[in-house]
Amino acid sequence: MAIELTTLPLPASADPSKFANFGREVKGVDPGNLTPEQFEEVKDALYKHDALLFRNAQLSPEQQYALTKAFDPASESYGHGNHKTGSTKKSILHPDLKTIPRVPQVQLIGNGLVTNYEGLESAQLKHPSHHTFHKTQVSPEDEANGVTRFYRWHIDAALYDLSPPRVTTLYGIKVPKGEHQVVRYDDGTGDELPVPLGTTAFVSGRTMFDILPSELKSFAVRTKVRYAPHPYVWMAPARALPTGLGIENDGLELPLNEVPEWSEDKIMTLPILWKNPVTGELHFQVHPCGAHELLVDPIPAGAKREGALYPDGAHIKDLKEVRSLLYKMQRPAIAPQLVYPHDWEERDLVLFHNRGVLHTVVGAFKPDQVRAFHQCNLAASDIPKGPSEEDVKRWA
Known part of the structure; x- marks a missing residue:
């Protein structure tokens, strides 16, 4: 059975003309049990559209690892090296990642305390906040009124020794709901972007070059x-x-x-x-x-x-x-009309072309808001081809 592709729902802030080829929802197939023919269709769609969404996915860590690896069968280790980010305590990534013990290529990320989970007795997750990384911060008063920022626009890659992964898979297990927030750019432009709580924001590298x-x-x-x-x-x-x-x-x-x-x-x-x-x-x-x-x-x-x-x-x-x-x-490419902020639901699986988009964590959670996601990307078996x-x- 051929896969079914439909367009992603864009926020009112987005310029539809810039998203004609970006993002598709995949329907009618189980991402954890794709046939070889279905996988080839999914792979082709991912490279054409840069981000794919599967709603209500049922996906074990083993299945997520297998799906991610299928895009690059010769790849093996997590994109930053298995256990390397956790042991390098000086790394800015250290607080954000918890490895699932039986599948070290899959990371548990999110916010709040998670107990007795996938072989982890206890994991205190910490949603990255601009307060720990930006030179300036949103005031407590503004933050209480829903003002926030993009955290760090990036590609998933160690950028040393290991080649950038081809694909990242993100799977939402526990998605807390709350009021929308407003990303304030605070760069003198006056740019702002309404976003769902805890969104992952994406921009197209293709558009970044085209404009x-x-x-x-x-x-x-x-x-x-x-x-x-x-x-x-x-x-x-x-x-x-x-x-x-x-x-x-x-x-x-x-x-x-x-x-x-x-x-x-x-x-x-x-x-x-x-x-x-x-x-x-x-x-x-x-x-x-x-x-x-x-x-x-x-x-x-x-x-x-x-x-x-x-x-x-x-x-x-x-x-x-x-x-x-x-x-x-x-x-220019992170202007509000060019950003896709995904509105997560539980059991959403998002595959994105890590060699075709930039993305960022957004927003802030209260300490008691529990958010749990599985993330997987694998250091590639090749380096990206240039022009x-x-x-x-x-x-x-």
Whole structure:
């Protein structure tokens, strides 16, 4: 039986013209027991639409791991390395993840105290809050009135040693209900976005590239990002911008000689643009918080140089300049009309193309609000493919 795809319900804030190909709900199949033919349809749909929703899914941790692994059968370990985030206590990820013992590739995330659960006697879950990561915070008065922020726009990836996962699966077990909140960007634009409590927000990397002006498209198609070694440890002392889209330039990052032992050959240098394996389109896929340097190729012979950024190429090491350039390119794509904030229901399963979208945790919970999700992504068996020679000729 062929799978059935329907469009996702968009919030009133979204621009429907920018979501024509983004997101689909999959109906009529059991995601934990897909036939090989159904899985191929699901895989094709995911790469075409970047996010898939299954309602009322019944999915064990073993089934979730198997489904995630099917997208990359040669992958095995959790995207940040099994047990690595938990043991690296300096990592900014350390408080957020609890490993399910019998399936270490699946993480328990959420908020509140969970007991006698999937082999865990007790797990105190902590929903990431902008209060612990942003330089500035929403006031207690505003927060009491429902004002909140994006936490950290990112790709699920270790960004050191391990290749970025192809797919992430998120499964809502316990979803507390409450009043909607309002994301305030607090960056001088006045931008705000109404969101459901505890939403996961997504933006399309495809759209992020498509809306760039020509000179920034040229820069993006010629540029690679070199990430910091052990970036989540490196960034931990620093503080983020109020949009959650990168780090403030206060020089608080851990000096590289104080970062845990690292080697040059394990540092990730990845293209700004990642090529979709099904559509061939380019997705702007950069984790702005971990970016350390930019390597820019020169304009190809015969291409127009007028107005081009760094037409002769460059190796940009100044962190402030690196961040400024990335922010200039990424900020337009998180405008309220381009964000899809998923309104979670219990037993929702969301698959997203981790090499095609950026996402973020949003909002804040009270300590007694219990939220429990299963998350799985696997360090990929390959690195993302960047622009082809034809892409460079077209856009540079």
